Amino acid sequence: MKKLLFSAVFFLFSITIASAQLLPSFQFGIKGGVNDATLNLSNPAFNNNTRLGYLGGFWARVGALGFNFQPELYVTSKNVEISDNTGETKAQFTSIDVPLLFGGKVGAFGLGARFYTGPLVSLAINKSQSFSGALNNAVNLNYKDQNFAWQFGTGLDIRNISIDLRYEAGITKQTYGNSQTRVSLFSLSLAVPLIKI
Template identity: 50%
Template sequence: MKKITLLLIVITGIVSSASAQLLPTFQFGVKGGVNLSAISTSGSVFNNLNTNNRAGFLGGVWARIGGAGFHFQPEVYYTSKNVTFKNDAGAYDKAEFKSIDVPLLVGTRFGVPALGVRLNTGPLVSFAIDKNQDIHGALVEASDLHYKDQNYAWQFGAGVDIKSISFDLRYELGLSKVDNFADDGHAKINMFNLTVAYRLFGL
């Protein structure tokens, strides 16, 4: 009798765990963090010009819809991306790009509800909202990027969930050139970001 009872408990646990994985869930929260941006350049317009990484910030909201061990995670956040330009003579200037970024990620999660590890990847669309650049002097012609209104990138990342708090580290690979130059050069933004997220509620 004890063996039968124990077997029923084990079977119930397995079924409950499987059901929890298969049933879709919904979570919503806020997030914020820092980024480290770099611009990769090519073409004659960028000759004798180097770019250095600089820190920026981001903040916004996220949602996660999951089931069967996989999830879809759309996000919307405000981003400030900063880059320093420097020429061979040592003169330098700064450029700051402000945008609304929308990643559309798919991923999987390993672990228990209170503690888990996630892997995410997916495209990102960036909508410029401020294209003013703090660039002047000798670097104007070379470093004025004429930032486009809409740009595309691809994100790869991993995260850790600890109860209602999540930590994410991602790499963002620029897919489209962010400038409006013709054939004499182009620039793409690549970026790392580290964020902390808080789950406001889940279903």
């Protein structure tokens, strides 16, 4: 009797996990969070200070067989501060970001861990900079209108809340003075599904 009960529980558990991982699913929701951007400056004369930015928008997830595709669309603000012994430049860039992420998920019963990676295209919609000291307008960051990056991340799903931690490695080179640099960032976001099928 105990073996039969154990077998039944194990069978139901296996079906639940298989259903959660194998059957096709679709989700659509909203997300918001913060980011911490940095420039990979090759010139040791410049100091790069990070400043918090924000992100907010929409995401969708289509999954089956334990894997998923997650396209997103959100507005993000990237803030950087560059200084040397003559002054500082503060730059803020607002863009529409579109990551196309591929990954997998493990877990069941409303708790799961995700991992994913994929390309991101960023379309700048606002670029502003302020200068102080002798730098003035002599050295500025020429942030391009269209930029590409690659995202790596992990996420934790707790029932109807998803927490994501990501690293975004800039691919497009930006010009700062006479040097080339790339913008990279870490982001932490909270997502809630509005539709789950």
